[in-house]
Amino acid sequence: MSDLAIVRLGVDFPYEQAWDLQRRLHARRVAGEIPDTCLLLEHAPVYTAGKRTAPGERPTDGTPVIDVDRGGRITWHGPGQLVGYPIVKLGGPLDVASYVRLLEETLLGVCADFGVPAVQVPGRSGVWVAGDPSHGLPDRRVGAVGIRVSRGVTMHGFSLDCANDPSWYNRIVPCGISDAGVSSLSAETGRRIVVDEVTPYAEKRLAEALGARAFELFEEDLFRR
Numbered sequence: 605m606s607d608l609a610i611v612r613l614g615v616d617f618p619y620e621q622a623w624d625l626q627r628r629l630h631a632r633r634v635a636g637e638i639p640d641t642c643l644l645l646e647h648a649p650v651y652t653a654g655k656r657t658a659p660g661e662r663p664t665d666g667t668p669v670i671d672v673d674r675g676g677r678i679t680w681h682g683p684g685q686l687v688g689y690p691i692v693k694l695g696g697p698l699d700v701a702s703y704v705r706l707l708e709e710t711l712l713g714v715c716a717d718f719g720v721p722a723v724q725v726p727g728r729s730g731v732w733v734a735g736d737p738s739h740g741l742p743d744r745r746v747g748a749v750g751i752r753v754s755r756g757v758t759m760h761g762f763s764l765d766c767a768n769d770p771s772w773y774n775r776i777v778p779c780g781i782s783d784a785g786v787s788s789l790s791a792e793t794g795r796r797i798v799v800d801e802v803t804p805y806a807e808k809r810l811a812e813a814l815g816a817r818a819f820e821l822f823e824e825d826l827f828r829r
Contacts, residue, residue: 606640608816610807611823613645615683615799619652619670622689626759629691629826633757641821642761642810643689646799649682651776654750661777674760676729676750678776684768684788686799686806689761692814700753704729706813707762711747713809714764714802720792722746730779733787744787748779764806766790766799 613622622645632638651669653662654676661678662669669678681687694703708724711731715722722731731747747764765788773786789797811818 606816608811608818609639609641609821610818611643611821615646616648617645619647619650626689630757630759633691634755640692645687647681651680653678663775674750674752677779679748680772686764686802692758694756707749710809710813714805717805718789742785744785746787766797766802
């Protein structure tokens with residue numbers, strides 16, 4: 605069984621700082637200096653655009669957007685949303701598509717832990733709560749996945765809406781999907797479910813999906829190994 609270091613970075617973590625930290629850890633994982641590592645955090649509010657983002661999906665009011673090197677399209681990160689950045693060396697039969705499904709299955713498991721019947725939707729990444737067309741309810745996305753793989757090691761990862769303000773999504777076309785909605789664990793259950801409550805479940809589900817033994821690592825210890 606492999607090891608998975610879990611690093612909790614806290615709340616209001618600046619996106620650029622997390623991105624730089626990912627790159628540094630990625631280089632060390634490629635070199636075999638550290639085990640697989642996952643950063644877990646809540647970002648300060650930020651819009652990020654993946655390589656496939658179309659111009660019409662961006663804000664039209666001048667709101668800043670950070671262009672990043674992951675797959676996927678535009679999304680939002682911020683308070684009330686759990687973000688995970690696994691820095692994982694892919695090996696054996698685990699190809700890129702399989703890894704994306706693994707992250708989606710991790711989120712599905714967390715949703716199930718909180719009684720939310722999320723599903724995968726063919727042709728759409730992330731995890732969703734199925735809509736009800738007879739009542740005019742669209743599919744609603746509760747979790748997103750966007751990754752990059754370089755030299756066999758992953759970057760970026762997943763987000764899960766827990767107790768965030770959904771109005772942040774009003775300025776963009778989230779993930780380039782205009783005919784669906786967004787939701788959160790809190791909205792779907794009718795009770796407030798905060799990131800701190802969800803984080804231990806996400807750690808457990810991710811470790812299980814990777815077949816790894818998770819252990820906690822403090823941020824200040826990341827480069828002492």
